[in-house]
Amino acid sequence: MTPSPIRDFVVGLFVLVGLGAVAYLSFQVGGLSYKGPVGFHLVATFGEIGGLKVRAPVVISGVRVGQVERITLDSNLRARVLLDIDPKLKLSVDSTAAIRTAGLLGDQFVALVPGAEEEYLKSGDQIAYTESALGLESLVSKLVTGLGSGGSGGGEEKK
Amino acid sequence: MRVRSIEAIGARTLGFVSELGRMAFFAGHVALTLVTRRPRPGRVVQEIYDVGVLSLLIVCGSGLAVGAVLGLQGYNTLVRFGAAESLGAVVGLSLVRELGPVLTGLLVTGRAGSAMAAEIGTMVATEQLDGLRMMAIDPVDLVVTPKAVAMVFAMPLLSCIFTVTAIFGGYLVGVVLLGVDGGNYLTSLESAVDFENDVAGSLLKALVFGVLVGLIATFRGYTSKPTAAGVSQATTSTVVVASVSILVFDYFITALWGM
DSSP states (O other), X not given: OOOOHHHHHXXXXXXXXXXXHHHIIIXXXXXXXXXXXXXXXXXXXXXXXXXXXXXXXXXXXXXXXXXXXXXXEOTTSXXXXXXXXXXXXXXXXXXXXXXXXXXXXXXXXXXXXXXXXXXXXXXXXBOSEEEOOOOHHHHHHHHHHSTTTTOOXXXXXXX | OHHHHHHHHHHHHHHHHHHHHHHHHHHHHHHHHXXXXXXXXXXXXXXXXXXXXXXXXXXXXXXXXXXXXXHHHHHHHHGGGTXXXXXXXXXXXXXXXXXXXXXXXXXXXXXXXXXXXXXXXXXXXXXHHHHHHHTTOOHIIIIXXXXXXXXXXXXXXXXXXXXXXXXXXXXXXIIIITOOOHHHHHHHHHHHOOIIIIIHHHHHHHHHHHHHHHHHHHXXXXXXXXXXXXXXXXXXXXXXXXXXXXXXXXXXXXXXXXX
């Protein structure tokens, strides 16, 4: 087999195109480029997280600022959600974390609503005010059973 | 008569198990030459040319066609629920998770795996491998290993090229022909597919399929009977066995990867 420079070049070209496809799938389509902001963790406990999953987005005013790192059960049998968010953010201590749904049946995400206090949350702090997930089912059952009892306005709770 | 047929079942089972054992030894031999012998980059480049570059045309052509069909079918189904905007997610997920690696594996089996088995089988039939042995050259080292390595190397690249052209084919039909918003197509595709679950699993599948096809094709060729019928049998059984094992392994990888 005589070495042929054209063949080598074509093979090299093939490898480049293939690696380009791998890179496109990994970075553009797979979203690998999103380097999650590291290190700044906040904890929020919810009575009901619905369909919230690990790696669900955390948003402020609709802008993605981090993701859900871990979901565990705390000692009071409530869902303890660890959020990993952008360390550059300054969130005041009276911020609220709410589990919202994108659209009627879409995926669930955590929405942070900044508060007004001058004091800011540090990494590892717990978010005091949380709003649990509003499941479609619980909404319907509330509507059916609680029409007369003056509706609680969906599980807002203070911890 | 009845005893004879039961005997046949037993003989087939034993034959299958010893075939598996021979194949494992063969795989060990290939792996050993890979580690102990001097690598032959020139041979590997030649084989990558045969497996990869020459398969590029059918991989791209099939990719475009598959993507176009997915776009059309997905659109027709989704538009009934008013969800044509998530066409990108449907096309992207089905391609990256399943169709990309599996169809590429089947195409490459037909295009390159059969040729590999036929080439080695003919070398066996014309006693070229015996000639190599006479010159104290290990035919596995010179002939088999570069082919298997090229297959393992080219398969993931071809699978990704297939997936990207198919995404483009879906874009052509969905966005250009049927009028789904282009931004929506790409955004729903990018938000539905993530790296760890989908793209990495896709690459793993393609890699495993490359190992499967590379080993089965070279093994069948290497152990073919040295006759014309033996070569044709080796080629046929390469395509059949490799295709079936791709589909079977696909299930297990999907189940274990947790996609």
